[in-house]
Amino acid sequence: MTPRDIACQELVELVTEYLEGALPPDEVTAVDQHLADCDPCLRYLDQMRATVAALGMVPAERVTETLPEHTIDTLLHAFRQRR
Secondary structure (H helix, E strand, O other): OOOOOOOHHHHHHHHHHHHHOOOOHHHHHHHHHHHHHOHHHHHHHHHHHHHHHHHHOOOHHHHHOOOOHHHHHHHHHHHHHHO
């Protein structure tokens, strides 16, 4: 079976799930094929990986002490709804 073609915009929409390993195997194949042929999307993926790595080094306390409480509540609610 040949992987389906995906556009750059769709890759952008799938990149978080791709990085988290949450895509079905056929979608991973489609993303991998797109990345093999699209240098701009490959650079975008590298940037996302770097962002995730950098944010992982920031202590949660440091982030939360600079945000207003209502912003934290709004973000937590949005993250919980996404699951």
